Amino acid sequence: MILAVLEAQDGGLKKISYEILAAAAQANEVLHAGGVCALLIGQQAQRSAVGVPAANCDEVLCVEGPAFAAYSPQAFALAVQAAAESTSAQAVVFGATSLGRDLAPRVSVTLAAGLLMDVTEIFAKGGHLAARRPVYAGKVIAEVECLAETSVVAVRPNAFPAAAQEGPPARTRTLTVEVDAKELRAAVREVRRQASGRQELSEADIVVAGGRGLREPANFALVEELADSLGAAVGATRAVVDAGWRPHHEQVGQTGKTVSPGLYIAVGISGAVQHVAGMSSSRTIVAINRDAEAPIFKICDYGVVGDALEISPQLTREIRLLQR
Amino acid sequence: MNVVVLVKQVPDTATRIKVSSGGVEIDPRGVNYVMNPYDEFAVEEALRVKELHGGQVTVLTVGGEKADEALRTALAMGADEAVRVSADAKDPLTTARAIASVVRELGPDLVIAGKQAVDDDQGQVGSLVAALLDWPQVTVVTELELSPEGGVAEREVEGGVEVVEFSLPAVLTAQKGLNEPRYASLPGIMKAKRKEIRQVAVDAAVTGEPVLRTTALHVPEERSAGIILRDMDAAALAKELVRLLHEEAKLI
Numbered sequence: 001m002i003l004a005v006l007e008a009q010d011g012g013l014k015k016i017s018y019e020i021l022a023a024a025a026q027a028n029e030v031l032h033a034g035g036v037c038a039l040l041i042g043q044q045a046q047r048s049a050v051g052v053p054a055a056n057c058d059e060v061l062c063v064e065g066p067a068f069a070a071y072s073p074q075a076f077a078l079a080v081q082a083a084a085e086s087t088s089a090q091a092v093v094f095g096a097t098s099l100g101r102d103l104a105p106r107v108s109v110t111l112a113a114g115l116l117m118d119v120t121e122i123f124a125k126g127g128h129l130a131a132r133r134p135v136y137a138g139k140v141i142a143e144v145e146c147l148a149e150t151s152v153v154a155v156r157p158n159a160f161p162a163a164a165q166e167g168p169p170a171r172t173r174t175l176t177v178e179v180d181a182k183e184l185r186a187a188v189r190e191v192r193r194q195a196s197g198r199q200e201l202s203e204a205d206i207v208v209a210g211g212r213g214l215r216e217p218a219n220f221a222l223v224e225e226l227a228d229s230l231g232a233a234v235g236a237t238r239a240v241v242d243a244g245w246r247p248h249h250e251q252v253g254q255t256g257k258t259v260s261p262g263l264y265i266a267v268g269i270s271g272a273v274q275h276v277a278g279m280s281s282s283r284t285i286v287a288i289n290r291d292a293e294a295p296i297f298k299i300c301d302y303g304v305v306g307d308a309l310e311i312s313p314q315l316t317r318e319i320r321l322l323q324r
Numbered sequence: 325m326n327v328v329v330l331v332k333q334v335p336d337t338a339t340r341i342k343v344s345s346g347g348v349e350i351d352p353r354g355v356n357y358v359m360n361p362y363d364e365f366a367v368e369e370a371l372r373v374k375e376l377h378g379g380q381v382t383v384l385t386v387g388g389e390k391a392d393e394a395l396r397t398a399l400a401m402g403a404d405e406a407v408r409v410s411a412d413a414k415d416p417l418t419t420a421r422a423i424a425s426v427v428r429e430l431g432p433d434l435v436i437a438g439k440q441a442v443d444d445d446q447g448q449v450g451s452l453v454a455a456l457l458d459w460p461q462v463t464v465v466t467e468l469e470l471s472p473e474g475g476v477a478e479r480e481v482e483g484g485v486e487v488v489e490f491s492l493p494a495v496l497t498a499q500k501g502l503n504e505p506r507y508a509s510l511p512g513i514m515k516a517k518r519k520e521i522r523q524v525a526v527d528a529a530v531t532g533e534p535v536l537r538t539t540a541l542h543v544p545e546e547r548s549a550g551i552i553l554r555d556m557d558a559a560a561l562a563k564e565l566v567r568l569l570h571e572e573a574k575l576i
């Protein structure tokens with residue numbers, strides 16, 4: 001069996017969950033593992049499970065209870081372990097998200113598994129699960145084979161096409177996992193959400209990012225307006241993050257976030273290697289820069305040579321016109 | 325409060341990476357090595373913990389002799405002790421087992437790692453060490469407040485921040501934003517040069533078998549330049565770009 005560890009928020013499934021299901025289906029196919037089981041952990045597990053179509057998995061295991069109301073690596077690792085044991089899972093699939101990246105290593109230790117982290121493709125090699133994963137910030141692609149009996153995989157957001165989201169829901173099964181909340185030595189006490197209302201950078205289909213070419217912090221409003229016209233997330237270069245124009249969670253690049261959206265629009269960004277490292281796997285890249293020699297033009301699909309301060313508002317206008 | 329900081333030596337982020345002829349390693353020629361950027365935040369945070377709560381900062385690396393350079397950088401920033409662990413570490417798990425065995429012996433209150441090494445981009449070692457030691461962990465930390473028994477850390481998550489309460493001993497991994505790493509002072513650099521680096525060998529029985537094997541590395545084809553629009557006024561450029569994205573690329 002393949003165990004797919006899904007992520008929910010506000011009673012609904014996150015987009016990454018369908019990518020996890022797609023990757024799990026692929027792992028099932030290459031390993032002939034005999035099926036996919038999904039796992040949902042948290043107070044709203046049953047409610048979120050409605051979003052998992054029966055076509056995607058055999059059943060959804062739900063772990064509920066006060067110890068799982070807030071995230072704790074210890075408690076969640078116990079839940080995944082119980083589910084993996086209950087389903088005799090050959091592989092456990094996570095998203096390479098803040099949750100998956102935190103939890104998967106812990107789970108890999110308890111399952112004596114090998115962890116294939118942040119993968120973009122999976123396949124089998126000699127009966128073992130193997131994967132391709134970007135290293136050196138995408139400058140190199142590594143092929144890595146899991147040597148252990150059990151594998152844990154964390155899939156990069158936007159790397160796997162999402163599984164079907166519609167259809168009659170899969171059946172659910174409650175899995176009881178005993179955890180004493182008082183025993184937990186690290187647990188989330190509070191979650192503070194950013195109130196931007198925009199898509200999250202690493203999961204977004206479209207990213208509009210700005211750099212020092214915007215000249216001053218106030219002009220970043222042009223990037224935000226363009227992003228909002230497209231329903232896109234906002235990104236930034238390290239230059240503007242370090243200058244304090246933008247929060248660091250918006251930084252794209254080798255020491256920021258790695259994004260692979262369908263469309264990346266770079267506004268006033270030179271295209272330094274460290275920036276490109278975080279966005280070069282985007283499917284389509286658009287660059288707006290007034291210097292025709294800027295390195296970003298060497299990697300873009302569509303380049304616009306001109307003043308971003310003038311072009312951005314015109315772009316927003318044209319897009320709004322198109323949407324009427 | 326005694327802190328162990330895990331540091332790794334990695335190629336400078338600006339380095340052009342070439343794959344060696346064998347195909348499973350990078351060509352080290354012409355590569356400039358530095359301390360992993362996230363480990364700089366880890367070292368800085370450990371120094372701040374020491375300044376506030378007293379104690380010692382020990383930097384630890386698993387690697388060959390060359391990795392001493394990364395340890396000296398940390399010593400020059402102000403770390404008290406440095407340990408280089410030689411072990412047959414072939415993957416994140418064997419590396420983490422070697423680290424965990426030495427950490428057990430050192431018995432610190434806190435271990436701080438970087439959130440990710442910018443060479444293998446695994447982001448595993450911190451959490452693996454925590455799991456092996458059966459300690460709590462908080463990863464991608466951007467804010468930290470400690471008391472003698474525990475602390476509160478903020479970690480970056482999609483669309484927000486999680487505030488995590490944890491007890492000591494614990495493992496934390498540092499994210500950009502946690503602090504502004506200090507530069508080594510000239511006297512610091514001079515002092516670091518003379519400091520002894522303790523060497524510890526961890527044998528194969530402790531590191532165990534690797535669970536991962538890299539079977540190939542390849543450099544992806546560079547993206548080729550596409551259509552460039554120019555020599556029009558802003559309105560015409562915008563109109564043409566939107567037309568291309570809508571009609572040709574079908575993205576908007």
Ligand SMILES: Cc1cc2nc3c(=O)[nH]c(=O)nc-3n(C[C@H](O)[C@H](O)[C@H](O)COP(=O)(O)OP(=O)(O)OC[C@H]3O[C@@H](n4cnc5c(N)ncnc54)[C@H](O)[C@@H]3O)c2cc1C
Pocket residue numbers: 210211212213214215236237238239240251252253254255256257267268269270271272273274275278288289290291294306307308309337361
């Ligand atoms: C260890 C390390 C890690 C790093 N990590 C990252 C990272 O994660 N992410 C990252 O982004 N960077 C990173 N950097 C920094 C990187 O090297 C660059 O300095 C940075 O990406 C440059 O940002 P920028 O493109 O905004 O600024 P610049 O390089 O200054 O480019 C500004 C561009 O705007 C153009 N421009 C100016 N005015 C206009 C206008 N009116 N209209 C249109 N275009 C205009 C200019 O022609 C220029 O090309 C890292 C560096 C190091 C050493």
Ligand SMILES: Nc1ncnc2c1ncn2[C@@H]1O[C@H](COP(=O)(O)O)[C@@H](O)[C@H]1O
Pocket residue numbers: 330331332360362363366384385386387416419436437438439440441442444445446447448449450
């Ligand atoms: N060989 C090593 N020696 C010491 N620390 C390491 C080593 N490898 C990884 N680390 C630590 O673990 C963090 C994450 O590394 P990784 O899991 O390889 O991405 C790094 O930022 C270091 O703090």
